[in-house]
Amino acid sequence: MNEPTHALPEMPEPMPPEDRAHDPLAVALGNASLLGVGYLMLRRRRLAAAAAVVTVVLVSRLVSTARPAYEIAVLVWWVAVVAHGWFLARRGGSGVALRRQSVVALCITLSVLLAVALLRFDASRIEESVTEARERGDCAGVSSAQDRVWFGHRVxxxxxxxxxxxxxxxxxxxxxxxxxxxxxxxxxxxxxxxxxxxxxxxxxxxxxxxxxxxxxxxxxxxxxxxxxxxxxxxxxxxxxxxxxxxxxxxxxxxxxxxxxxxxxxxxxxxxxxxxxxxxxxxxxxxxxxxxxxxxxxxxxxxxxxxxxxxELANVRSLLAPGSGTQPEYCSRPAKYSGAKPMGKGTNRALFYTGNTYGDDYTDKLPGSWKAADAADAVLVVCMGEDTFGTSVRTCPYQGRTSGSTTYVTFHKIAIPVKVYEVRTGKLVAKRKIQINGSSCPSLITYFTAGDSDSGPPTTRYVSESKSDVRSAFRPLVVR
Known part of the structure; x- marks a missing residue:
């Protein structure tokens, strides 16, 4: 009897190695993140690294210059890597869709896009705050709002x-x-x-x-x-x-x-x-x-x-003592419009003598006639040198040693005067006043040269009194 024959089980034919399929959509989505994720799915590590480097360079230039041209360059680069990833995936695989790849790529890209969208939205809100502060003229508000900007907003x-x-x-x-x-x-x-x-x-x-x-x-x-x-x-x-x-x-x-x-x-x-x-x-x-x-x-x-x-400072300067016997004012008067005008009554005056050795006439004038300064003066009286005026009387005198008789004529004291009104600087009087006085005293004194005695000088001034001096000057200051 024939023993049953046991057939060996058929070994399954070896399957060909699984074709590593890549979903073009997943690769494109991965590259849309601009992080080279799609290239990593394709195991193109060098491409992924190169893509990341280009992205970093473009973004850094965009951040540093803020030029719209670099925004356009980033957009063009984004379209390029998405299209390139799709093309590589379509060319290299069987086209079998791998759901997990799509989900992973979608999550990564959506995270990146969502972050960019949120940052752009926040940046626009900050810019609105900056604009509002600027339109209020509030520079402190401008700085405060802009301080919220960080690197993410700039990217x-x-x-x-x-x-x-x-x-x-x-x-x-x-x-x-x-x-x-x-x-x-x-x-x-x-x-x-x-x-x-x-x-x-x-x-x-x-x-x-x-x-x-x-x-x-x-x-x-x-x-x-x-x-x-x-x-x-x-x-x-x-x-x-x-x-x-x-x-x-x-x-x-x-x-x-x-x-x-x-x-x-x-x-x-x-x-x-x-x-x-x-x-x-x-x-x-x-x-x-x-x-x-x-x-x-x-x-x-x-x-x-x-x-x-x-004007007063100028008048004071002109009245200051100079090298001559009279101040400069007497030859070059100037006005001081703040002075009182000349009028009835006593017009206070400043008196300046023309005698080289001085005189004591003004000492005999009343204090009420004299001004202390140009500020309270109405007049300036400039006096020339004394000269012999009108003869008053002639009297004989016998020489002390010679015994001869000399006739001496006594004269009034003649003084040329110019009177200026301080207020206008104008000359208001120019005359020669004469001071009267006593004459023919019983004795007169005189000086002789050596032992000779030729007698006294034949002309002499009268001896003026205080009232005589005042009488002569009164018409100048009292109206």
Whole structure:
């Protein structure tokens, strides 16, 4: 009997190695992350590394320059790596879809895109906050809002983040302008030039009108400065500044509002320092520029007072003792319009003698006729040298040793005088006054040369008394 034959089981034919299939969609999605994930799925590590390097370079350039051209370059690079990944996957595999690859690639790419979208959204909110603060003129708010920007925002939306940086930089320049303008409030016109130059350059950039206006308002609020003369320096510069037909022209209005009081205040300070020429210039500047201002009357009085102070100083200088017997005033008079006019009654006078050796005539005049200074004088009396006036009497005198008789004629004391009115500097009298006195005393004294005695001189002055001197000078000062 034949034993049953046991057949060996058929061995399955060896399967061909599994074709490693790659889903083109998964690879494309992986590359859409710009991290080279799709290339890693294809085991193209070098391509993945190269793609990552290019991405890093483009992003770094985008962040550092914030130029829209680099945003376009990143977009073109994104399209290129997505298309290239799809092409490689389609060419290298059987086309069998692998669900897990798609899910992984989708999750990675969506995470990247979602992060970029959120960062761009947040960057736009920050930029809105920066814009609102800038439109309020709030530089502190601009800086505070822009401080929220970090590297992620710059990667996601570099141009938008850069606009915020530009706003902060403009505010930094305005802070510098504020410092320059604060220095200008000390009267530094160079700082004014620099400060307004900075304001103009920032204003030339769109969107900075309010921040510039706020900075300008802060500066103008510092006027008037503590020192009125400093205020005049600043307001003169602002007044002379060339119009720019923008918000900076507000400075001219402030100058017009502030200058009158500053001009008067500075004029008063200069008057107190005896700088009368400069004081008058400040008063007159107000009258020339702002004739209708409420301070015009005060400026007019100040100018008149300054003029009188200048005149008085000049008169005092001319009356100062010189090298001659009379002061310069007697030959070159000048007016002092602040003096009292000549009128009825006693006109107080300053008396100046022309005698080389002096005289004692003015000592015999009443104190009420004499002025202490040009400030309270009505007249200036300039006296020439004494000469013999009208003869009064002739008397015989016998020489002491010779015994001969000499006839001596006594004369009045003649003095040429010029009288000037201090108020106008005009000559009001030019005459020769004569002082009378007693004559023919019982004895006269005289000097002889050696032992010879030729007798006394034949002409002599009368002996004047206090009343005689006053009678001669009275017509000059009493009207």
């Amino acid at each position: 996601a939306d570099a141009p938008l983040s850069a606009r915020g940086d530009e706003s902060v930089e403009a505010c930094d320049r305005l802070r510098s302008a504020r410092t320059e303008l604060n220095t200008a409030l000390t009267g530094n016109t160079d700082a004014l030039d620099e400060g307004f130059g900075t304001l103009a350059s920032v204003l030339a950039e769109p969107g900075n009108e309010k921040t510039v206006e706020t900075t300008l308002t802060g500066f103008l609020g510092g006027l008037p400065a503590k020192d009125p003369c400093t205020t005049v320096t600043v307001t003169d510069w602002l007044r002379d500044r060339k119009r720019s037909d923008d918000v900076l022209d507000r400075s001219a209005d402030t100058a017009r509002r502030t200058a009158p009081a500053a001009l008067v205040g500075c004029g008063d300070e200069l008057m107190a320092d005896s700088s009368w020429q400069d004081a008058r210039a400040h008063y007159e500047r107000l009258l020339d520029r702002y004739p209708g201002d409420e301070l015009a009357d005060k400026a007019r009085k100040g100018a008149r007072k300054a003029t009188q102070s200048i």
